[in-house]
Amino acid sequence: MTAAPAFQWLGADQLHPAPPAVLADWLFDSGSLTRRLTALSAGRFAVTPLAEGWQVLRDDECTALDVVPGSTGWVREVYLLGAERPWVFARSVAAREALAGFSGVLAELGRRPLGELLFSDPAFARGPLQATHYPPDWLPAGIRCPGLWGRRSRFHRETLSVLVAEVFLPELWRYQGIDPDTL
Structure with a gap:
């Protein structure tokens, strides 16, 4: 397991200085990122x-999911593409013991977005959003660079919790005419 770099997941009111408004809008938008x-x-x-x-x-995932450090879980990593370019790196995790009875819920998503499932099933409730500069060592080799902003939140359904982290990549900002170096 990769050692955790020094970083913290923080709520919007804990980020000092506050990120630029355009970035905060993406980090703390509680709607479906897939739809957006x-x-x-x-x-x-x-x-x-x-x-x-x-x-x-x-370790940070175990803490967020309230499971013992070193727990095994289901992990899914994907790129979310817009206009055929990688705009977001997403990592979704659920502890093995929490998946008992729910294995079919997350099985074989393939190219379907997890957000489609989480936001179409009213049984899932979303917890608070948190943000951080995502550790570059935790990103796929082709996109490792420091300073990328990510967000995460925990979705609950009965005893199942799914932790979803989303890292906003420079291509997303460029597509919108925003210099990623200003964020």
């Missing part, structure tokens, strides 16, 4: 799966 990216890309949205399977969860 689909609208921004005029329907040219896609999911590219990178990895999916059982792994030992990172």
